[in-house]
Amino acid sequence: MKVSKWHKAIVYLFLIGFAIYFLLPFVWIVLTALKTEAEVHQYPPAIFPGMPQFVNFVNAWKAQPFGLYLMNSVTITVLTTIGQLISCSLIAYGFARYHFKFKNGLFILLLATMMIPWDVTMIPLYMQFNLFGWINTLKPLIVPAFFGSAYYVFLLRQFLMNVPKELEHAAKIDGANDFQTYWKIFVPIMQAPLTLIAVLNMLSVWNDYLGPLIFLQDRTKYTLALGLASFKGVHELQILPIMSITILMIIPPVIAFLYAQKYIVEGISGAIK
Amino acid sequence: MEQAVARHKRVRIIGKLTPYLFISPWIVGLLLFTIGPLVFSLVMSFFDWPVTSAPKFVGLENYTKMFTNDPQFYKSLAITLKFAVLYVPLSLITSLILAMLISQPVKGVKIFRTIFYLPAVVSGVAVSIIWGWIFNSKYGILNYALSLLGIEGPKWLIDPASAIVTIVIASAWGVGTMMLIFYTNIKGISPDLYESAAIDGAGSIRQFTSITLPLITPTLFFNLITSTISALQQLTLVLLLTNGGPLKSTYFYGLFVYNNAFKHHKLGYASANAWFMFIIILLLTALIFKSSSAWVFYENEVKHERKRGGKKK
Incomplete structure (x- = not known):
C-alpha cells in the first residue's frame, strides 16, 4: 500500500506523542533513582x-529483606508455572481432542468462570484456606x-482445535495409548502456546498484589510486590529506595515480555479468531 | 471368549472415561476453588459473620442494611460508576487509536508496538509508585511541566476533585492488551477491501467508517465488556495510590468490599456486597450480549460481499 508523505508525518506525530505517555514515566523513575537525596527534593x-x-x-536492596521477598516471588512464580503448564495442557487436550457427554456444557461453564469477579470468591477462599491452615503460607498462591x-x-x-485428526490415528496405529499420544505427540507441538501461557502466568503471578496481601501476614513470607508496597506504605518519603526497588521489580517482566513478544501477539490473535 | 468380551468391555469403559480423566484437574479445581467458594459466599451473605466469634443467621438483614442503611454503599457505587464512565470510553478510544497507528505501513512501527504494550506487563504496585511520583504535588514533574506552560496544576492526589482523574490516567496506561486485540483484528482485514475502496475514491476517514469499524465491532464489543468489568472491580491502584482518600473521594466499591471484609471483619456483610456486584456484572454482560445483535456487525454477514474472502474464519 502506498502512503503519502502527509499521512506518514501525521502517523509519526501521533506515534511519538503516545510514546511519550507510555515511555516517559519509566525514564523519569530511572532518572529519579539515580539522583542524590538532595537532588530528589x-x-x-x-x-x-x-x-x-x-x-x-x-542501599535499597539492603533496606529490607528484599532477597527473601525475591526468593518467595521466584518460588511462587516457578511452581505456579509448572502447575499451569501440566494442568492446562491436560485439560485443553481433553476438551479439544475428544467427544464426550456434556462437553459443550462444561466448556461453556469453563468460559463462564472467567466472568466471576474476584471479590466474590476472595472472602470464602480466605475462610477456606484458613480452615486448611494455609494462611500465612505460600500454598494459597501456588496450589x-x-x-x-x-x-x-x-x-x-x-490451538489444539486446528491440529489435524490424522495425528491421533497415526499414533494409535503405532500402539500408543491416549496418555502417550498426549505426552509424546501433542505436548511437543504445543510448544508455542505453552510458552505463551508460561509467560502470561509468570507476568500475572510476579505482579500480583491482592493475593499475597490477603493470604500472607508474616514479613518473611512476603513477595516482592507486597514487600515493595508495604515498604512504600511505611517509608513514604524514602523516594530513592522505593524507586530503585520498583525498577528492579519491573526488569524481569519486561525481559520476559521482550523475549516472548511474538508469542503474545500471535496468542492473542489465535484467541479471537 | 467370555474373558475377551469382559476385557473388551473394560477397555470401552476406560475409553469412555479417558476424556474425563484429562479434564479432571479442572473439575476438581472448579468445585474446590470456584463453585464451592461461590456457594459458600452466598451462604455467608445471610449471616452475621465476624472473624472472632460464631456466625449468626440473620436472613436478608445484610441486604436490607446495604440498601437502606449504609450511605457509603451508594457513595462507593456512584464513585465506581463515575470511574467506569470516565475510564471505559477513554481506554476503548485510546486502544483503538493505538491499534490503528501500529497497523500503519510505516517504518519502525514494531518498536512503537512494544513501547505501547510495555506498561501492561508492569505490576500494579509499580504503576502506582510511578504515577504517584509523577503526580506528586510537591516534587512531581507533571506540575512542574505545567508550570512551565503557565498552568497551575491541581494537587492531583490530595484534592478530592482530581484524585479520581489521576486513577483514570494511571489505569489507562495499561491499555496494551486491548490495543493488541484490536490490532490483530485490524491486521486480519483483507487489504483488497481498502484497495477497492480507494479506487472508488473513498478517503481515509470513509475507509475507517465503512470498512474498519464495521469489521471490528465484535472486537469492540468484547473489549467493551472486559473493560467495563475490570473498571467495576478496580482495587489495586486505589489501595495503593489513594487508599480511598482524600475525604473518601476514591472509596471505590472494590475497596468498600475489601475493607468491610478484611479491615472491619464483617465477612457476612462483605459477602452480600460482593454478591450485589456479581449480579450487576452478570446483568451487564447479559445486557451487552443481548444488545450486541443490534449493532455488532459479524464478519460472516459481510463475507459474501468480499471478493476473495481471505481466511475462512
Whole structure:
C-alpha cells in the first residue's frame, strides 16, 4: 500500500506523542533513582542526576529483606508455572481432542468462570484456606495453579482445535495409548502456546498484589510486590529506595515480555479468531 | 471368549472415561476453588459473620442494611460508576487509536508496538509508585511541566476533585492488551477491501467508517465488556495510590468490599456486597450480549460481499 508523505508525518506525530505517555514515566523513575537525596527534593526538579548514584540500588536492596521477598516471588512464580503448564495442557487436550457427554456444557461453564469477579470468591477462599491452615503460607498462591486456569485452557484449546485428526490415528496405529499420544505427540507441538501461557502466568503471578496481601501476614513470607508496597506504605518519603526497588521489580517482566513478544501477539490473535 | 468380551468391555469403559480423566484437574479445581467458594459466599451473605466469634443467621438483614442503611454503599457505587464512565470510553478510544497507528505501513512501527504494550506487563504496585511520583504535588514533574506552560496544576492526589482523574490516567496506561486485540483484528482485514475502496475514491476517514469499524465491532464489543468489568472491580491502584482518600473521594466499591471484609471483619456483610456486584456484572454482560445483535456487525454477514474472502474464519 502506498502512503503519502502527509499521512506518514501525521502517523509519526501521533506515534511519538503516545510514546511519550507510555515511555516517559519509566525514564523519569530511572532518572529519579539515580539522583542524590538532595537532588530528589529540589524544586524546580533537576531533570538529570548530576552524578548517577548506582549505589542507591545496593542501599535499597539492603533496606529490607528484599532477597527473601525475591526468593518467595521466584518460588511462587516457578511452581505456579509448572502447575499451569501440566494442568492446562491436560485439560485443553481433553476438551479439544475428544467427544464426550456434556462437553459443550462444561466448556461453556469453563468460559463462564472467567466472568466471576474476584471479590466474590476472595472472602470464602480466605475462610477456606484458613480452615486448611494455609494462611500465612505460600500454598494459597501456588496450589490452585495445579488445577488449571480458564483463560489458559481456552487459549490452548483454540490451538489444539486446528491440529489435524490424522495425528491421533497415526499414533494409535503405532500402539500408543491416549496418555502417550498426549505426552509424546501433542505436548511437543504445543510448544508455542505453552510458552505463551508460561509467560502470561509468570507476568500475572510476579505482579500480583491482592493475593499475597490477603493470604500472607508474616514479613518473611512476603513477595516482592507486597514487600515493595508495604515498604512504600511505611517509608513514604524514602523516594530513592522505593524507586530503585520498583525498577528492579519491573526488569524481569519486561525481559520476559521482550523475549516472548511474538508469542503474545500471535496468542492473542489465535484467541479471537 | 467370555474373558475377551469382559476385557473388551473394560477397555470401552476406560475409553469412555479417558476424556474425563484429562479434564479432571479442572473439575476438581472448579468445585474446590470456584463453585464451592461461590456457594459458600452466598451462604455467608445471610449471616452475621465476624472473624472472632460464631456466625449468626440473620436472613436478608445484610441486604436490607446495604440498601437502606449504609450511605457509603451508594457513595462507593456512584464513585465506581463515575470511574467506569470516565475510564471505559477513554481506554476503548485510546486502544483503538493505538491499534490503528501500529497497523500503519510505516517504518519502525514494531518498536512503537512494544513501547505501547510495555506498561501492561508492569505490576500494579509499580504503576502506582510511578504515577504517584509523577503526580506528586510537591516534587512531581507533571506540575512542574505545567508550570512551565503557565498552568497551575491541581494537587492531583490530595484534592478530592482530581484524585479520581489521576486513577483514570494511571489505569489507562495499561491499555496494551486491548490495543493488541484490536490490532490483530485490524491486521486480519483483507487489504483488497481498502484497495477497492480507494479506487472508488473513498478517503481515509470513509475507509475507517465503512470498512474498519464495521469489521471490528465484535472486537469492540468484547473489549467493551472486559473493560467495563475490570473498571467495576478496580482495587489495586486505589489501595495503593489513594487508599480511598482524600475525604473518601476514591472509596471505590472494590475497596468498600475489601475493607468491610478484611479491615472491619464483617465477612457476612462483605459477602452480600460482593454478591450485589456479581449480579450487576452478570446483568451487564447479559445486557451487552443481548444488545450486541443490534449493532455488532459479524464478519460472516459481510463475507459474501468480499471478493476473495481471505481466511475462512
